[in-house]
Amino acid sequence: MIKLSNIEKTYRTDDIETRALGGVSLTIGEGEFVAIMGPSGCGKSTLLNVLGLVDRPTGGRYEFAGEDVSNLPERQLVQFRKRHIGFVFQSFNLIGDLSVEENIELPLLYRAMPKAERKSRVREALELVGLQHRARHKPSQLSGGQQQRVAVARAVVGDPKLILADEPTGNLDSKNGEEVMEMLTTLNEQGTTIVMVTHSPSHGAQAKRIITVLDGQVVPEKEFAL
Amino acid sequence: MIKLSNIEKTYRTDDIETRALGGVSLTIGEGEFVAIMGPSGCGKSTLLNVLGLVDRPTGGRYEFAGEDVSNLPERQLVQFRKRHIGFVFQSFNLIGDLSVEENIELPLLYRAMPKAERKSRVREALELVGLQHRARHKPSQLSGGQQQRVAVARAVVGDPKLILADEPTGNLDSKNGEEVMEMLTTLNEQGTTIVMVTHSPSHGAQAKRIITVLDGQVVPEKEFAL
Ligand SMILES: Nc1ncnc2c1ncn2[C@@H]1O[C@H](COP(=O)(O)OP(=O)(O)OP(=O)(O)O)[C@@H](O)[C@H]1O
Numbered sequence: 001m002i003k004l005s006n007i008e009k010t011y012r013t014d015d016i017e018t019r020a021l022g023g024v025s026l027t028i029g030e031g032e033f034v035a036i037m038g039p040s041g042c043g044k045s046t047l048l049n050v051l052g053l054v055d056r057p058t059g060g061r062y063e064f065a066g067e068d069v070s071n072l073p074e075r076q077l078v079q080f081r082k083r084h085i086g087f088v089f090q091s092f093n094l095i096g097d098l099s100v101e102e103n104i105e106l107p108l109l110y111r112a113m114p115k116a117e118r119k120s121r122v123r124e125a126l127e128l129v130g131l132q133h134r135a136r137h138k139p140s141q142l143s144g145g146q147q148q149r150v151a152v153a154r155a156v157v158g159d160p161k162l163i164l165a166d167e168p169t170g171n172l173d174s175k176n177g178e179e180v181m182e183m184l185t186t187l188n189e190q191g192t193t194i195v196m197v198t199h200s201p202s203h204g205a206q207a208k209r210i211i212t213v214l215d216g217q218v219v220p221e222k223e224f225a226l
Numbered sequence: 227m228i229k230l231s232n233i234e235k236t237y238r239t240d241d242i243e244t245r246a247l248g249g250v251s252l253t254i255g256e257g258e259f260v261a262i263m264g265p266s267g268c269g270k271s272t273l274l275n276v277l278g279l280v281d282r283p284t285g286g287r288y289e290f291a292g293e294d295v296s297n298l299p300e301r302q303l304v305q306f307r308k309r310h311i312g313f314v315f316q317s318f319n320l321i322g323d324l325s326v327e328e329n330i331e332l333p334l335l336y337r338a339m340p341k342a343e344r345k346s347r348v349r350e351a352l353e354l355v356g357l358q359h360r361a362r363h364k365p366s367q368l369s370g371g372q373q374q375r376v377a378v379a380r381a382v383v384g385d386p387k388l389i390l391a392d393e394p395t396g397n398l399d400s401k402n403g404e405e406v407m408e409m410l411t412t413l414n415e416q417g418t419t420i421v422m423v424t425h426s427p428s429h430g431a432q433a434k435r436i437i438t439v440l441d442g443q444v445v446p447e448k449e450f451a452l
């Protein structure tokens with residue numbers, strides 16, 4: 001489903017050049033549940049942003065479901081992303097002026113879906129993360145972990161083919177963290193492909209495969225068979 | 227050093243009233259290292275904001291080093307806070323237009339400190355969190371964990387009497403997380419009082435005392451002696 005070949009991502013700031021990803025190649029099959037782990041600053045969010053069509057690579061090729069998406073024009077990229085991908089951002093990226101339920105509804109506005117169905121799906125997603133009683137609040141009126149759960153709800157509400165989650169349990173206590181992991185596992189059993197960045201070894205272990213990143217490169221997986 | 231008596235904090239949004247803290251009383255002695263734990267949304271950040279003079283309680287009394295600070299006028303509150311308290315916010319609160327080193331320097335601008343000494347302290351704080359090579363970057367050019375480390379560096383640079391840290395390792399891999407815990411432990415051995423909110427049981431265990439919060443109330447500590 002996903003094929004990255006020699007992906008490069010370099011950031012330039014005045015005189016400093018940061019090679020965030022240096023020649024990353026990997027394949028992720030449909031229905032897989034992959035965890036991405038590695039030290040702070042090694043390139044995990046950058047990799048997820050490339051996978052999620054949020055960021056363009058500076059080099060290399062990205063094939064999604066057989067289609068070369070590395071050079072799609074902006075408008076097509078956005079359409080593709082909104083329809084197929086659910087993204088949980090590391091810093092949530094909730095819209096401050098919209099209520100919790102309006103935030104969660106956003107991905108559904110990109111489809112031809114009747115209002116009644118949108119409302120019922122939003123309510124379902126809110127119940128999955130236990131935040132029904134906060135539907136009308138603004139993000140700034142929520143705790144850190146509640147904001148994170150809204151971000152998770154927004155990523156799953158549209159039942160996307162691919163869910164990319166950047167540290168979805170980083171601000172959650174163990175019980176809420178387990179509930180999010182349970183939701184992701186259930187979605188995966190129903191066929192959703194999941195790629196999750198995590199710093200938690202116990203949550204990483206709940207995925208079916210772990211990809212380790214170090215200094216912008218993927219560590220060859222067979223090293224772990226030693 | 228810190229004495230909270232019957233602290234109340236209620237938020238009102240249109241028709242909904244949220245009692246974030248309902249009658250919290252606790253004492254923290256100088257030089258203690260306390261962890262605050264509890265489920266998402268139970269009131270930990272609110273408690274830390276009251277302790278850090280970032281938020282005023284809606285009821286109750288707060289004595290800091292013998293002085294009643296519950297009703298200080300705004301200007302005095304800010305002065306007091308800047309001089310005595312270092313705060314690591316759950317969402318970092320870095321200033322986007324300032325570089326990493328300018329962000330870390332901020333608490334030092336509130337004192338009569340010569341420029342050369344400020345610069346050397348900032349450099350020291352950067353080295354403590356391993357981000358010397360990112361000094362001139364803007365926060366938006368850093369990874370989530372790097373931003374969190376800048377927030378930690380800014381909290382410790384002024385060598386404050388009290389450090390309040392709201393989930394300071396939530397976005398860090400185990401190695402970087404351990405380095406932050408080591409830094410806090412060392413500061414505590416040198417006499418700094420530390421109150422840290424954490425979701426990580428292993429980091430909570432490195433504190434000398436754990437305060438559990440549930441639904442806006444402190445759970446009586448002697449229950450754990452059973
Ligand atoms: N400005 C606000 N207006 C209304 N309610 C608020 C506001 N800020 C916080 N709350 C509510 O107060 C309660 C406590 O929030 P707090 O941020 O202290 O939780 P927390 O324990 O830090 O949670 P987390 O572990 O998720 O960070 C939550 O239910 C939250 O929704």
Ligand SMILES: Nc1ncnc2c1ncn2[C@@H]1O[C@H](COP(=O)(O)OP(=O)(O)OP(=O)(O)O)[C@@H](O)[C@H]1O
Nearest residue numbers: 011020040041042043044045046367369370371372
């Ligand atoms: N806009 C940018 N400009 C310059 N450098 C950047 C930019 N964004 C990211 N970087 C750098 O790219 C590298 C990889 O960043 P990335 O956010 O992918 O790390 P990460 O593995 O997700 O880290 P963390 O675990 O701390 O979230 C980091 O060294 C970071 O400083």
Ligand SMILES: [Mg+2]
Nearest residue numbers: 045090369370
């Ligand atoms: Mg990241």
Ligand SMILES: [Mg+2]
Nearest residue numbers: 143144271316
């Ligand atoms: Mg909090």
